[in-house]
Amino acid sequence: MRKxxxxxxxxxxxxxxxxxxxxxxxxxxxxxxxxxxxAKAEDLGAPPPALALHAASLGDPVxxxxxxxxxxxxxxxxxxxxxxxxxxxxxxxxxxxxxSLALDxxxxxxxxLAATVYSQVPxxxxxxxxxxxxxxxxxxxxxxxxxxxxxxxVMAKHRLNDLPLALxxxxxxxxxxxxxxxxxxxxxxxxxxxxxxxxREAARILLGGLLAGGTVRDPxxxxxxxxxLQELENAEKSPVEPKN
Amino acid sequence: MVAQIMTIGRxxxxxxxxxxxxxxxxxxxxxxxxxxxFVKELAITESGRVQIxxxxxxxxxxxxxxxxxxxxxxxxxxxxxxxxxxxxxxxxPRAAVVLGKFVGYAAMAVVIGAAAGTVLSPFAGGAGLLxxxxxxxLELWIVVAMSLFCIITFNQVMPAASFxxxxxxxxxxxxxxxxxxxxxxxxxxxxxxxxxxxxxxxLAYLLPNLDRFGQTVLLYDDHAHLANxxxxxxxxxxxxxxxxxxALFDFYRKNF
Numbered sequence: 270m271r272k273x274x275x276x277x278x279x280x281x282x283x284x285x286x287x288x289x290x291x292x293x294x295x296x297x298x299x300x301x302x303x304x305x306x307x308a309k310a311e312d313l314g315a316p317p318p319a320l321a322l323h324a325a326s327l328g329d330p331v332x333x334x335x336x337x338x339x340x341x342x343x344x345x346x347x348x349x350x351x352x353x354x355x356x357x358x359x360x361x362x363x364x365x366x367x368x369s370l371a372l373d374x375x376x377x378x379x380x381x382l383a384a385t386v387y388s389q390v391p392x393x394x395x396x397x398x399x400x401x402x403x404x405x406x407x408x409x410x411x412x413x414x415x416x417x418x419x420x421x422x423v424m425a426k427h428r429l430n431d432l433p434l435a436l437x438x439x440x441x442x443x444x445x446x447x448x449x450x451x452x453x454x455x456x457x458x459x460x461x462x463x464x465x466x467x468x469r470e471a472a473r474i475l476l477g478g479l480l481a482g483g484t485v486r487d488p489x490x491x492x493x494x495x496x497x498l499q500e501l502e503n504a505e506k507s508p509v510e511p512k513n
Numbered sequence: 514m515v516a517q518i519m520t521i522g523r524x525x526x527x528x529x530x531x532x533x534x535x536x537x538x539x540x541x542x543x544x545x546x547x548x549x550x551f552v553k554e555l556a557i558t559e560s561g562r563v564q565i566x567x568x569x570x571x572x573x574x575x576x577x578x579x580x581x582x583x584x585x586x587x588x589x590x591x592x593x594x595x596x597x598x599x600x601x602x603x604x605x606p607r608a609a610v611v612l613g614k615f616v617g618y619a620a621m622a623v624v625i626g627a628a629a630g631t632v633l634s635p636f637a638g639g640a641g642l643l644x645x646x647x648x649x650x651l652e653l654w655i656v657v658a659m660s661l662f663c664i665i666t667f668n669q670v671m672p673a674a675s676f677x678x679x680x681x682x683x684x685x686x687x688x689x690x691x692x693x694x695x696x697x698x699x700x701x702x703x704x705x706x707x708x709x710x711x712x713x714x715x716l717a718y719l720l721p722n723l724d725r726f727g728q729t730v731l732l733y734d735d736h737a738h739l740a741n742x743x744x745x746x747x748x749x750x751x752x753x754x755x756x757x758x759x760a761l762f763d764f765y766r767k768n769f
Binding site: 288300320 | 555608688689691692717718719722747748751752754755758759761762765766767768
């Protein structure tokens with residue numbers, strides 16, 4: 270016959286039950302007297318040095334690169350507190366993005382964060398700082414990073430209303446991203462920006478050169494560019510401002 | 514009964530000595546020290562602080578793991594080998610068995626905590642190190658009491674060890690979980706969210722705030738607050754008493 274595993278409740282001495290009750294009440298009272306945990310914003314520290322990161326990656330820098338980005342991305346959301354991006358130290362943020370990019374140069378993630386997340390803050394200086402980071406890193410690998418600079422150019426034009434900056438970025442795409450895989454619209458951005466800035470003559474020459482060079486093969490694109498060229502030529506003859 | 518408790522406690526310490534616990538904890542702390550020295554070499558700034566942070570965290574983790582696993586495994590073996598059956602058949606109150614075991618394991622925890630403090634002593638000193646070591650010992654006492662309660666309740670190593678690990682992880686992170694739950698980011702005040710919020714608050718009442726024990730920041734500065742130590746000591750006494758009573762509750766109901 271199977272032995273009963275549990276004895277009766279009556280076997281438990283009353284002192285044990287009483288002490289347990291007292292201990293439970295004391296625990297609840299002790300906790301009730303403690304202050305509630307307080308959320309504290311933590312400053313973003315510098316990322317570890319490149320050599321240390323390479324050593325710590327144990328031969329798998331791609332994984333560590335993403336880990337750094339996730340740490341950075343989650344930084345604005347600390348337990349119990351949300352830090353606005355504009356309050357972050359952008360020099361430090363750029364150091365983290367740089368560290369991640371150094372570990373995995375093929376990754377688009379750091380530039381995506383820079384161009385589309387950290388550059389959206391309502392602080393012009395910080396926006397420019399982030400767009401400048403995108404520009405500098407574009408120069409390291411223009412063929413694979415042109416899209417982020419194109420985005421930066423659009424941001425400079427529409428968010429910052431800084432046409433010279435937008436032109437600088439667009440011109441850099443035209444100058445450095447000459448690979449055929451880079452779409453022609455990206456390489457033509459600078460022409461339309463010049464036209465918008467009133468540099469119609471320069472824009473007309475560049476557009477004419479582009480069409481004459483034979484690099485544009487799509488018939489629709491050729492027709493569109495011809496139409497823009499015609500508009501520029503008409504605008505030069507007439508004092509009326511051209512439409513965009 | 515005090516003499517009986519002390520006798521059982523002495524045998525627990527003797528068994529720990531014969532099981533070469535000192536060797537195991539020495540190896541664990543040596544590995545923690547080696548890792549912290551390696552990490553120190555990687556850091557180019559605040560290398561001393563980096564090393565202390567790694568060493569204290571690893572030493573604490575090693576101390577907690579070794580203590581909990583030792584308590585759970587030795588008690589499980591005593592249940593399986595019928596040693597406990599034999600002990601309770603003697604003219605000995607059951608409370609003396611549980612209390613004696615706790616006293617023995619708590620003494621062992623003092624040695625383990627002191628060893629962890631000794632490993633840290635070349636890198637951090639002063640009152641901060643003493644307070645850190647003392648609060649680590651208090652933390653280990655809570656872990657011992659929880660391990661004892663779990664093995665008496667579950668009898669098996671796996672469920673008991675899993676429960677201790679879950680308890681430790683939750684007790685160390687309950688403050689952060691409460692903050693996340695109360696965060697304005699989690700703006701969705703749905704019924705499920707409010708229920709989770711309430712559950713975390715209830716859990717916080719029932720758990721000790723282990724994140725306040727053995728804080729690395731104590732090793733950086735000597736501003737050890739005595740009031741803080743008294744508060745942690747009070748929490749330890751209350752929680753150990755609660756766990757021992759719970760263990761006794763289950764032990765008295767056991768049929769051998």
